[in-house]
Amino acid sequence: MTTPAGPVELSVVVPAYNEEHRLAPTLDAIRAHLGDSCAWELIVVDDGSDDETVRVAKEAAARDARIQVVVSDVNRGKGHALRLGVLASYGRRVLITDADLATPIEELDRLDKAMTEGETAAAIGSRAHPDARIEVHQSRLREYLGRMGNRLIRAVAVPGVHDTQCGFKLFDGEKARAAFADARLDGWGIDVEILQFFRRRGWAVAEVPVRWSHQEGSKVGAADYGRVLWELARLKARAVRRVDLVLGALFLLTSVLLYKNLWHGLGRSYLTDSGQDQNQWEWFFAVTADNVAHLRDPLFTTVQNFPDGVNLMGNTPMLGLSVPLAPVTLAFGPSLTWALVLTLGIAATAYAWYWLFARRVSENRWAAGLGGALAAFAPPMISHGNAHPNFCVLFVLPLIIDRALRLCEGRDVRRNGIVLGLFTVYQIFLGEEVLLLATLGMALFALSYALARRDVARAAIRPLATGAAYALGVCLVLVAYPLYWQFAGAQSYHSVLHGDSAGNSPLALVEFAGRSLFGDDATADKLALNRTEQNAFYGWPLLALAFALVVRLWRRPLVKALAFTGVAAAVLSLGQKIRIPYTDVVLPGPWKLLAHKPLFESVIEGRVGMICAPVLGALIALGADRLAHSGVRLNRAAGFTAIALALLPIVPTSFPVNARPEVPEFIASGMWKKYVGPGESLVPVPLPDPGSAEALHWQTRAGLAFPVPGGYFNGPWGPDRIGIYGASPRWTSNLFGDVRSGKPIPDIGTDWQNQARADLAYWRAGVLVLEPQPRAPELYETVARLLGRPGTKVGGVWIWDVSSVR
Template sequence: MTDGRSLDLSVVVPAYNEERRLRPTLEAIRDHLHSSQLAWELIVVDDGSGDATADIAREAAARDPRIRLVAAEHNRGKGHALRLGVAASRGARVLLTDADLATPVAELDRLTKELDGAEASAAIGSRAHPEADIAVHQSRVREWLGRMGNRLIRAVAVPGIHDTQCGFKLFDGDKARAAFADARLDGWGIDVEILQYFRRHGWAVAEVPVRWSHQEGSKVGPADYGRVLLELARLKARAASRTNLTLLTLFLLSSVLLYKNLWTDLGSGYLADSGQDQNQWEWFFAVTADNVAHLRDPLFTTLQNYPDGVNLMGNTPMLGLSVPLAPVTLALGPTITWALVLTLGLTATAYAWFRLFAKWVTRDPWAAGLGGAFAAFAPPMISHANAHPNFCVLFMIPLIVDRVLRLCAPAADVRRDGVLLGLFTAYQIFLGEEVLLLASLGILLFALSYALARRDVLRTAWRPLAQGVGVALLVFLPLVAYPLTWQFFGTQSYHSVLHGDSAGNSPLSFLRFSGRALLGDESTADKLALNRTEQNAFYGWPLIALAFAITVRLWRHALVKALAATAVAAAVLSLGQKIRIPYTDVVLPGPWRALAHRPLFESVIEGRVAMICAPALGALLALAVGRLVATGRSEREPSGAAGRGAVGLLSLGRVNRAVGLVAVAVALLPIVPTPLPVDERAPVPAFLADGLWRTYVKPGESVVTVPVPDPAAADALHWQVRAGLGFPLPGGYFNGPWGPDRIGIYGASPRWTSNLLRDVRYGAPVPDIGDAWRAQARADLAYWKAGVVVLPPQDNEDALYRTVSKLLAREGRRVGGVWIWDVGR
């Protein structure tokens, strides 16, 4: 027998119940190969035949030792037979041919010539090639059905290959053995699976016209093309579902670890860096659930800022989640809803970005998963994850971006994608309007950048995009017309929320690490941000350097240019109206000045624009890592003299790939988020928790806590929730109007008494209170329709007690752990 290491060619013939045709087929192949100068072997794979197929192969092997039989115990299909035969092969090249020799073995010369003269790793026979010679046709119906089936396979699975199912194929031996070892299909679909494997690894496939004759008794029918698609769909679904489920589990685990301190202390845990936002959000969830349970308007309430009330649509109660989660809130409480929204929201956001990147950026799911994880768990998102679910629960944004990208295709389904874009955008209105505004800004920056890089795409994309956006508006506007009208013109509506000229990011904040990053420092980050929930940059210098390197290395790609330009533009805009050059007294005008006083933008904290950088950087990471991984997978140890000369180049490629992956790890490791810290919540005063307030508060009256709750001290909202929302509160933590111009402010419009109590609470001396102060206090209490004034334990409690006693001209009473003054009707 010829030494396997010197074999030029292995011929693999799958056979199932082929006793009638196998003997002449083997003779024809042997005669053709015998006349060549090749060292060859012929492998017959019996796929569990019920006739004499295996006996015929044994007889041939007995006459010629170059013929071998590989027998399967049971019939499992052509794919399984080919996998066995290729695995047993030893040739430098492997020819696959069907037992009916519909393509004559002499056509091997054409395939060999193509493989010798081209940079291809496979040459496949094609009956669909314009130069193919069809000697004997099938029936017209059968031929038409086969042609349609092949076109469908080509469109769905392997674009560019005209005939995937011809059984006559010549492969590089090592690559064939690697591909078939990876294959999973047992049926006809293995041909497509192998071609997909070659394409995925960057191995060129040449399509060669061949002579072909239809053979009577052919086992391949038109229905088999449908089976191929079904097999491929099942394989893809299994592989995708495993990968998707694994990534989803990793995203969920990451979210749970981030909030593990909250989940382990749901009874009294409070996110330490959330300020008063956890109180506010739990109140939003509780009030929405209460409105749903009692069929009240979910867009307005008087439980805060009594009696004026709060325009909930002008705030951020996230009705898109708080309404469907109302049963959870009613059954388990708003703290559970708060924890669920944060944990599952971040998980869903990471998964949504992963799906977007896997579709539009990279074919490698793990690279897309890394990009999705970064987009969801980037430092700005983790900062907002302390307190602002509307800025970290962003799972709808990737869906909106996906629909916009779909609409840019010349063959876009304008009606379907436009309707879905309208529905998705309308739903996002009820999750977070400022996020939608920033996302729209990011999409616009990306679109402009990409259009400059690919003007040919702009010429074909603008029309379907414009039509789709028009359809989306027709769907969007009726759904949001009433809520937005109420928000901007209804009771307690306001025009804008001003944040001053210092809400932009410092340039240094992009290079530093956030307070919650693995290598971050709270004191450093605190100096560069408004507060710990507004650390809107802090990507860190290693990641900025890596993004720069990726951009330079892949600059020729339009996608990279657009992503880089989007990130840079967003970063510059986030610096605000005035850009202070670090370590100098130089102040430059910032481009945000052009938007700062425009409608809608006037309410935006400009530092938040840097959040647009997160998905842009995530896409760059996904693209770069996907290319690194794809390069690694496509490398195989070459054979032959030329292959030995290429070993050094492959080794260098492996080094470069390793360096690249290490660089990604080094850039990301410092900004890995650490679990968010939790403080112990102070207990709710028994006067409120135990319902003692009911004796003093009649319907239509409020509980006035001292001081009146405001954005800096909103514990009273939590007490109100624990009391079953049984009484309203003056003041509170919300956005509402102030003054004749209805400028938006945080909290209620101040009154004399609320200002006095707040000042004393924070250290001001008790003033000399006379009749004018007392009259003002009576007027304010009457305005608030107060039933009882409650002073809970706190700092400066003695000073507050003296102040309230002088204002009301009487001493308080100690009830249920608090001081009270009964001032009701």
């Protein structure tokens, strides 16, 4: 082929296979319509014809230098021919049309007008549009089968497009060449593949009604729609690129290395920094599996906090995972489920962020993978990875964000609205507080992007509102009862108060976390509530790099929105009172505006800083993508070195573990069964609470066969039903807790004994159990005085049979 002498406004690509009789009139018609201007080219691609098609095409090219001929040695299909032709084109716009001109070339003017007026990236001819004119019909059977096939293709591949297979399409030239270079299909399915590519990039496509006539001898039949579906199935099977597999494997490997100590001693290892949360979460997984196995209500149980019970919807059992994983829990125990949820969940989260960044932020998939890794393995996520899977297993959030963006683009509003609603429902059953924080982050981003691109915001309002209405409708239908139970059912509560000092210190934003490569626990402990709430700690090198990227890429609206979102989230995370480091100055924080609003009143405000993780991930993806496309080797080397130096200090280290306490023989061997009858509870001394919940592990080892009073959960306290951690205190539970904490044993007389009887009766106690522990002698003496008799040593513990006392 020869290179055009000047700029080409239009390239027309005509694929041809055994078209010796129809090709010459088609080329003459196209030349006549385009006229004598030199600003067009016509590319005929022979797809391995075994007739005189090549000769006819070359004779036409000999008469007009604007006609080019591309020849394929073998017949590989229409898709292959189109790819050759489009990649050989130079036009500002590219028209593809079939050799039979079933759609007359004059319809080009309609497509060109639609692209110009609508500012779209493509305009496709549509026979299915209500205003289309079918001048010569196919047979009724063939037409019916074709219509059904097209509907099926629309449903599974390109929703919203009425006619995917019409061979008359006009594209922006550069975008067409990018799409066809990416295409893999050689057959009829390439039309759908190209439209999917445009949808993924967010490039608008107009569907234009055209005139169409069935041509005798057409090679397209109803059966070809089946071939299209088959090709699409093959494409789906091959769609996972090598980089996708490599990144997925790297994310999983990273997660496995983080939890290698937990897996090494599975069932015997306990995450050192998880406090009592590992016991609690394993209990959540166990009780959900038990409820599923016995067809009980998964939203409530009396196995803990007996006899009042626990509102599971008002806690965080992650029903979206604990229910489908119930067979795993029942077969292998909750310790395996706990390790699986953490390990696979964080890896899946990294992949989900990578997927979103690859679709929306970065063309370079390695750059997107780097951003996804930062979003999922950032220090706050690693901190919550000690104990809070609901705050680090976030793979649904990128899916929610993507659907919301599709609505903003006006793409298939009803379908995407419904899917958004389903994703939102699923996230509710994974973690509601995370969903609230994600919504806050999305609102900050939307506000800032709207200020940067008012035209985009105006166009997005209506489809977004409509889609949100569909999503809300889905949510109301599916979660109305669970949410009613959460806020008005048994053991529901109104809010969990954390005080006004739960925000991040400004220093926490620039320091390194305890589990970061350059961090240490001593420094981080001074700046966080505890080791599971290190909600910032991004480190000064990463923040400095982010600032440099924002300055360098400031012209991009996306960067402006990301910068605003990150800064706003960081400031909100400082809480109601911002204490200026190294001074006595305390300033009011903007969180005060939200602190007492419904839903927000239960949020630990420091967690708002977690919004910065995907923001920083997106910025890093943008920066790495820009470097990957840089033509200056020195710039690439310096840029990637800066990224490496910024990320190296916050590389996470493996979670430490310690050996969990052995379950007493009295529990493990089943000796307890002689002392706990139907409707009775086993009362550990002291009662389990958020500071000491080993009794929950006893329950999971015993298959939840006995209930316990007290426990570690969120429940109501007092007439106002304020949310607290643990059970509402009683005189006897408070007494045991005081003695355990080191307070002296009070003078126990008749009043104390009568109160103990009342409390044991309330708990329907069958037996009191005191295991070896610090201050066990003082606790033994307390129980002996309350009951007026000594205990009995059975199975390595002291017990008091109290069934008769009640």
